Amino acid sequence: MDTKLSYSLRELAQLAGVSKSTASRVISGNGYASPDVRERVLKAAEELRYKPNAVARAMVAKRTYNIGVIVFRDKLPIVSHTLYGKIVDEILMAAENLGYSIFLKTDREMSLRSMDYMLEQRVDGLILISRLRKNVIDYVKKFNIPYIMVNGSTEDPDVVHLVSNDEAGGERAAEHLYDQGHRGFFIVAGPVEHRSHSLRLSGFLNKLGRLDDRKRTIAEEDRQSGQGSDGIVDETSTKAEDASRISIVTVAESPDSGFDSGVRLMEERYEEFRSGGYTALFATNDMLALGAMKVLLENGVHVPEDVSVMGYDNTDLGGMYHPALTTVSVDAAGLGRDAVAILDRMIGGQENVPRLIEYESEVIARRSTRGEGNGTCSGIGNT
Amino acid sequence: MDTKLSYSLRELAQLAGVSKSTASRVISGNGYASPDVRERVLKAAEELRYKPNAVARAMVAKRTYNIGVIVFRDKLPIVSHTLYGKIVDEILMAAENLGYSIFLKTDREMSLRSMDYMLEQRVDGLILISRLRKNVIDYVKKFNIPYIMVNGSTEDPDVVHLVSNDEAGGERAAEHLYDQGHRGFFIVAGPVEHRSHSLRLSGFLNKLGRLDDRKRTIAEEDRQSGQGSDGIVDETSTKAEDASRISIVTVAESPDSGFDSGVRLMEERYEEFRSGGYTALFATNDMLALGAMKVLLENGVHVPEDVSVMGYDNTDLGGMYHPALTTVSVDAAGLGRDAVAILDRMIGGQENVPRLIEYESEVIARRSTRGEGNGTCSGIGNT
DNA sequence: ATGTGATGTGGGAACGGTCCCACAAAGAGG
DNA sequence: CCTCTTTGTGGGACCGTTCCCACATCACAT
Numbered sequence: 001m002d003t004k005l006s007y008s009l010r011e012l013a014q015l016a017g018v019s020k021s022t023a024s025r026v027i028s029g030n031g032y033a034s035p036d037v038r039e040r041v042l043k044a045a046e047e048l049r050y051k052p053n054a055v056a057r058a059m060v061a062k063r064t065y066n067i068g069v070i071v072f073r074d075k076l077p078i079v080s081h082t083l084y085g086k087i088v089d090e091i092l093m094a095a096e097n098l099g100y101s102i103f104l105k106t107d108r109e110m111s112l113r114s115m116d117y118m119l120e121q122r123v124d125g126l127i128l129i130s131r132l133r134k135n136v137i138d139y140v141k142k143f144n145i146p147y148i149m150v151n152g153s154t155e156d157p158d159v160v161h162l163v164s165n166d167e168a169g170g171e172r173a174a175e176h177l178y179d180q181g182h183r184g185f186f187i188v189a190g191p192v193e194h195r196s197h198s199l200r201l202s203g204f205l206n207k208l209g210r211l212d213d214r215k216r217t218i219a220e221e222d223r224q225s226g227q228g229s230d231g232i233v234d235e236t237s238t239k240a241e242d243a244s245r246i247s248i249v250t251v252a253e254s255p256d257s258g259f260d261s262g263v264r265l266m267e268e269r270y271e272e273f274r275s276g277g278y279t280a281l282f283a284t285n286d287m288l289a290l291g292a293m294k295v296l297l298e299n300g301v302h303v304p305e306d307v308s309v310m311g312y313d314n315t316d317l318g319g320m321y322h323p324a325l326t327t328v329s330v331d332a333a334g335l336g337r338d339a340v341a342i343l344d345r346m347i348g349g350q351e352n353v354p355r356l357i358e359y360e361s362e363v364i365a366r367r368s369t370r371g372e373g374n375g376t377c378s379g380i381g382n383t
Numbered sequence: 384m385d386t387k388l389s390y391s392l393r394e395l396a397q398l399a400g401v402s403k404s405t406a407s408r409v410i411s412g413n414g415y416a417s418p419d420v421r422e423r424v425l426k427a428a429e430e431l432r433y434k435p436n437a438v439a440r441a442m443v444a445k446r447t448y449n450i451g452v453i454v455f456r457d458k459l460p461i462v463s464h465t466l467y468g469k470i471v472d473e474i475l476m477a478a479e480n481l482g483y484s485i486f487l488k489t490d491r492e493m494s495l496r497s498m499d500y501m502l503e504q505r506v507d508g509l510i511l512i513s514r515l516r517k518n519v520i521d522y523v524k525k526f527n528i529p530y531i532m533v534n535g536s537t538e539d540p541d542v543v544h545l546v547s548n549d550e551a552g553g554e555r556a557a558e559h560l561y562d563q564g565h566r567g568f569f570i571v572a573g574p575v576e577h578r579s580h581s582l583r584l585s586g587f588l589n590k591l592g593r594l595d596d597r598k599r600t601i602a603e604e605d606r607q608s609g610q611g612s613d614g615i616v617d618e619t620s621t622k623a624e625d626a627s628r629i630s631i632v633t634v635a636e637s638p639d640s641g642f643d644s645g646v647r648l649m650e651e652r653y654e655e656f657r658s659g660g661y662t663a664l665f666a667t668n669d670m671l672a673l674g675a676m677k678v679l680l681e682n683g684v685h686v687p688e689d690v691s692v693m694g695y696d697n698t699d700l701g702g703m704y705h706p707a708l709t710t711v712s713v714d715a716a717g718l719g720r721d722a723v724a725i726l727d728r729m730i731g732g733q734e735n736v737p738r739l740i741e742y743e744s745e746v747i748a749r750r751s752t753r754g755e756g757n758g759t760c761s762g763i764g765n766t
Numbered sequence: 767a768t769g770t771g772a773t774g775t776g777g778g779a780a781c782g783g784t785c786c787c788a789c790a791a792a793g794a795g796g
Numbered sequence: 797c798c799t800c801t802t803t804g805t806g807g808g809a810c811c812g813t814t815c816c817c818a819c820a821t822c823a824c825a826t
Contacts, residue, residue, distance in 0.1 A: 005527045006504060008812055019776040024814065031815085032774050049525060054503035055441045056812035060781050064438065066486075085468050092489055101500060103449075104487045106475055117484060120437035121389065121782095142432060144388045259703050290703060297705045317700055320642050320673060322680045391782055402806045407784065414785085415804050439782035443811050504812095 007048040016044035027052055067095055067343060068103040068118035071129045072136075082286070082315035083330065084129055087150060090336025091127060098344050100124075112139055119143050125343045128152060131194060146346035150339050153195035160342065162335050162357045166196045169328040169361035170203025173282055173310055176326070176363045178211050180370045182280035182308060185249045186273055188265060188292050190257035190284045197257065197284040200312055200328075204282060205249070212246045248277060254288060262291020270295060279307055280369075286311035286318045286327055293325070293368065308369035323367035331359040390431040399427035410435055450478055450726060451486045451501035454512045455519075465669070465698035466713065467512055470533060473719025474510060481727050483507075495522055502526050508726045511535060514577060529729035533722050536578035543725065545718050545740045549579045552711040552744035553586025556665055556693055559709070559746045561594045563753045565663035565691060568632045569656055571648060571675050573640035573667045580640065583667040583695055583711075588632070595629045631660060637671060645674020653678060662690055663752075669694035669701045669710055676708070676751065691752035706750035714742040 013023035018037055025031035026041040027050075033041070044050070058064040069091055071084050088104065095102050103123055105114040115136065118126055126140065126147035137156060140147055149161035177185070187204065190197035252269055254261045262283060266273065273281075273296075281296075283289035289311030293303055303309050303323050311318055311327040318325035342353050396406035401420055408414035409424040410433075416424070427433070441447040452474060454467055471487065478485050486506055488497040498519065501509055509523065509530035520539060523530055532544035560568070570587065573580035635652055637644045645666060649656065656664075664679075666672035672694030676686060686692050686706055694701055694710040701708035725736050 010812075020813085021776055021778090021815080022774085025775090028814075034774060037774080051499070051503050051526075053442075053812050054500075054505045055438055055447065056781090057814080058438045059436075059442055059783090059812080060814050062781075088487075089489070092487065096488070096497070101505070102487055104471075104475065104485055105479070106472070114479070116434070117437075120434050122437045122484070143434070259699075294703065294705045316642075317703070320677065320700070322677045322705065393782075403783085404785080404806055404808090405804085408805090411784075417804060420805080436782055439811090440784080441811095442782080442813090443784050445811075 006053070007050050008053070009050075012041070012044055012048055012050045015048065016041045064122065064124055065100050066103055066123045067091075067100045067125050067127060067340065068105065068123040069127045069129065070114055070118070071104070071106045072132045073106055073108065073130065082317050083313045083332065086315075086332040087129060087336045087339075090333050091340055092336075094337045094340035098340060100340065100344070112136065115139060119145065124347045127339050127343060146343060148339055148343045148346070150335055151196065153193070155195075157355065160346070160353060160355055162339055162342075162359070163195070164330045164335070164361055165358040166199035166361070167203035169312065169330075170200040170205075170284075171207035172361065172363050173200075173312065173328050174204045174207035174211065176365070177280045177282060177308060177310060177369065178208065180280075180308065182370075183244055183247045184276065184278040184280065185246070186276065186278040186281045187249070187251045188262060188281065188283035188288045189251055189253050190261075190288055191255060192253065194257070200284045201251065205251075208246060208249060250276065250278070257285055257288060259287045259291040262288035262293075263295055264291075266292040266295035270299060274299075274301075281307055281309045283309075283311050286313045286315045286325060289325060289327070290318065290321060293321075303368050304370045310369055314364050319364075319366065321368075326366045326369040327364050328361045329364050330361060334359050389436070390433050392433075392435070395424070395427055395431055395433045398431065399424045445504075447505065447507055448483050449486055449506045450474075450483045450508050450510060450723065451488065451506040452510045452512065453497055453501070454487070454489045455515045456489055456491065456513065465700050466696045466715065469698070469715040470512060470719045470722075473716050474723055477720045477723035481723060483723065483727070495519065498522060502528065507730045510722050510726060529726060531722055531726045531729070533718055534579065536576070538578075540738065543729070543736060543738055545722055545725075546578070546742070547713045547718070547744055548741040549582035549744070550586035552695065552713075553583040553588075553667075554590035555744065555746050556583075556695065556711050557587045557590035557594065559748070560663045560665060560691060560693060560752065561591065563663075563691065565753075566627055566630045567659065567661040567663065568629070569659070569661040569664045570632070570634045571645060571664065571666035571671045572634050572636050573644075573671055574638060575636065577640070580667045584634065587665060588634075591629060591632060633659065633661070640668055640671060642670045642674040645671035645676075646678055647674075649675040649678035653682060657682075657684075664690055664692045666692075666694050669696045669698045669708060672708060672710070673701065673704060676704075686751050687753045693752055697747050702747075702749065704751075709749045709752040710747050711744045712747050713744060717742050 009020050009023050009027070012027075013020040016023060016037075018041060022033060022037060023041050026033045026038050027045065054064075069088065071081075071088065073081070092102055103118065105117070107114045112135075119140075124146070126145060127150060128136075128140075128147060129150045129152075131153045132149075134154070134156075137154060137159060141158070147160075149159050151163055152159070152161050154161070185208065187201065189201045192198045192201070250272075252265055254265045265288075281289070281292060283292060289309055293309045296303060296307060296309070301307055309325065311325050312330075314327045314329035318327050338357060342357075345353050392403045392406050392410070395410075396403040399406060399420075401424060405416060405420060406424050409416045409421050410428065437447075452471065454464075454471065456464070475485055486501065488500070490497045495518075502523075507529070509528060510533060511519075511523075511530060512533045512535075514536045515532075517537070517539075520537060520542060524541070530543075532542050534546055535542070535544050537544070568591065570584065572584045575581045575584070633655075635648055637648050648671075664672070664675060666675060672692055676692045679686060679690060679692070684690055692708065694708050695713075697710045697712035701710050721740060725740075728736050
C-alpha cells in the first residue's frame with residue numbers, strides 16, 4: 001500500500017463511500033456536498049494523502065497553469081546573467097502570485113527545439129526574453145499560443161513586447177556625464193544589432209549633440225549681447241570648463257556584450273584611450289563598463305578622479321564594485337511583473353492588451369563618476 | 384480553421400484517412416506503418432501543424448519528463464544568486480540533454496506550497512537546492528517521489544545528496560594562506576547552521592591548528608639538533624616570517640551570508656581589524672569576502688599588499704573584481720550535471736544510486752592574495 | 767395525496783493520447 | 797488449395813479528472 005505512488009479520485013471515492021463525482025465536488029470545491037459527505041471525503045483524502053493529478057486536470061480543463069520562459073542567449077547559457085536573472089526572479093514571484101508555475105529554458109536563438117517542447121500544450125503561454133530573430137517569431141506565430149517578449153530586439157508591431165526606454169536612458173546618461181563637466185567621451189558600445197545597445201548609444205550621442213548645440217547657442221548669445229551683459233545665461237555656462245564645447249567623442253564597438261569583451265576592448269585600445277583626453281567612459285551595459293573599468297584600474301588609472309565610468313542596467317554587481325558603478329536602472333521588477341500579468345490576460349482571452357510598454361530608466365549615481373554618488377548597493381548573494 | 388488552437392490525433396487520422404491507432408504509430412514511431420501510410424500521415428501532420436499533446440501523453444504514460452527544481456532561500460528571491468544561478472544553469476543544460484524540462488521555483492523554506500504544486504504529479508522528480516529543514520524533507524518523504532538534494536544542509540542518511548567537500552576546501556584555503564606566510568587571520572563566517580559555512584570554517588580552523596603544530600614540531604627539532612644542523616626542515620620554515628607561529632585567529636560570525644552582511648560586519652569591526660595585526664581575511668563565501676573587502680578598499684587598505692582576502696565559491700563576480708578575488712572553487716557544473724543524471728536513474732527505478740557524492744574543491748589563486756595569482760575570470764554577462 | 771422545487775448524489779461522456787488485441791490480407795509451405 | 801505465419805491496420809479500453817445531466821429524496825404548498 002505504501003508503495004503506491006498516489007491514489008486516484010476513484011480510489012478516494014471508494015474509501016469515502018461516495019461516487020467519484022461527489023468526491024470531485026468536495027476536492028475541487030465546485031458543487032454541492034453535504035457536511036457529512038464532505039467530512040468523510042476529506043478524512044479519506046487525508047488518509048490517502050490524496051493529491052489531485054494536475055495532468056489529468058489540465059487535460060480536461062485545457063489549461064495547465066504553466067508558463068514557459070525562454071531566455072535566448074548567444075553563447076553561454078546564463079540564468080546567472082545579472083540582468084536576466086533578476087527578471088526571471090521577478091517573473092517567478094509574479095507567477096507564483098497568480099497561480100502559475102514556470103518552465104524555464106535557455107536556448108540559442110536558432111534552435112526551435114525548446115520552442116517545440118513548449119508548444120506541445122505544455123504551457124498556457126510563453127515569455128520570450130532577449131534577442132530572438134524573425135524566424136523564431138514567425139514560428140511561434142503559427143501556433144495560436146499567447147506569447148510576450150521581454151527586452152527583445154524585434155520591432156514587429158504584432159508582437160506584444162515590454163522594453164525599457166533605452167533611448168531615453170541613453171540620453172539621461174549623457175546628460176549626467178555632461179552636467180558633471182565631462183567633454184571628452186569614450187563610448188563602449190555593445191552589439192548594435194541589439195535593440196538595447198543601439199538605442200542606448202543613439203540616445204547618448206543625440207543628447208550629447210543637443211547639449212553641445214545648446215552650449216554653442218548660449219555662447220553666441222553671450223558674445224552678441226556684449227561683455228557685462230545681463231542676458232539670460234545658463235548658470236552652468238559661467239564655469240569655464242562647462243562653457244567649453246565637447247572636445248572628443250569616440251565610439252568603440254564591441255562585438256559581444258560581456259565582461260570579457262569589455263576587458264578585451266579596453267586592453268586593445270588602452271593607449272588610444274590614455275592619450276585621447278577622455279574624462280568619461282560610457283558603456284551600453286554594466287558588464288562592458290566593469291570590464292573596461294577593471295583594465296583602467298589595473299593600469300593605475302583612478303576612477304573617478306582621472307576618468308568617470310558609467311554603465312547601464314543597474315545590475316547588483318555594479319553596486320558591489322569598488323568603486324561602485326554609476327549606471328542607469330532598468331525596471332526589472334516592472335518588466336517581470338507586467339510580463340506575467342499581461343500574459344495572464346492574454347491567456348484569459350482578453351484582446352485589449354497593450355502592444356508595447358516602455359519602462360522609464362533613471363540614473364543611479366554612484367562612486368565611479370565624479371560627483372556626490374553614494375556607494376550603496378542592493379542585496380544579493382545569500383548562500 | 385485557423386482559429387483552432389491545435390488538432391487532435393483523431394483529426395489528424397481523419398485527414399490522413401487512417402485510424403488514430405495508425406496515426407499514433409507514425410507519430411510516436413512505435414509500431415508498424417507502411418511507407419504509403421506513413422507518408423500520408425506525415426503530410427497531414429505537416430498541414431495541420433500537428434503537435435502531440437504532451438499532457439495527454441503524460442497522463443497515459445504516467446511520466447511527464449519534467450523535473451522540479453526548488454531553490455530555497457532566506458529572504459530575497461534569488462535565481463541571480465551567483466552560485467545557485469550557475470548550478471541552475473547546469474541543471475538546465477543537463478536536463479535538456481536528457482529530454483527533461485525544468486520547473487523552477489524559489490521558495491522560503493517553511494512554505495510547503497510550491498512543494499505541493501510539484502507533488503500533484505506535475506513532475507517525475509525533484510531537485511532541492513540549498514538549505515531546507517527537516518519538516519520539508521519529512522513532507523517530501525511521505526510522497527513517493529524521487530528527489531535529490533544539492534548543496535543542502537541536512538545530514539539525513541536517507542536523502543540522496545550532492546555536496547561539495549567543504550571541509551577539505553576550508554583546509555585548502557587555510558593551507559594556501561598559511562603557505563603565503565600569513566599568521567594573523569580574520570575569518571568572516573556565514574551562518575553556522577549552514578552545512579557549507581560551518582564545514583568551511585571548521586576545515587579552515589582545523590588545518591590552521593595542524594599547520595601550527597607541525598611548525599612547532601619542526602622548530603623544536605631544529606632546536607634539538609643544534610645550530611647548523613642538516614635535519615629535515617620544511618623549506619618554507621627557513622624564512623623568518625614563515626617560521627613564526629600563528630599570532631592571532633579571530634572568527635567573526637555573520638548572521639547572514641550576503642554581500643551586505645559582509646559590508647556591515649566589516650564596518651562594525653573595522654577598528655578591531657585594523658589594529659589586530661591581521662594580514663589575511665578569509666570568508667566562508669565570496670559574497671561575504673567581497674563585502675568585507677569593499678569596506679577595506681574604501682578605507683584605503685591595499686589588497687593584497689596590506690591584507691590578503693580570500694573567499695569561497697568561485698563565483699564569476701569574484702574573478703571580475705578589482706583586485707580579482709582568490710577563492711575556492713565549487714564544482715557547480717558537476718553538481719548540476721550529476722543531479723539530473725542521478726535523478727534520472729532514480730526516476731527510472733534504479734535503486735543503486737549513491738547516497739552521497741562529494742565534489743572536490745580547489746584553490747583558485749588570483750590577485751587578492753599575495754603571490755602570483757592571475758586576474759582572469761570566466762565569462763559572464765552577455766546582454 | 768400529489769405536484770413542485772430545492773438539495774444532494776451518481777452515471778457517464780469527454781479530454782487526447784498509448785497500447786493491447788483482434789483481424790484482414792498476403793505470402794509461404796505442405 | 798488450404799493452412800500457417802507474417803505484416804499492417806483498426807477497435808476500443810484506459811489514464812484521472814471535470815462537468816453535464818439524470819435522478820432520488822424530502823419539505824412544503826396546493
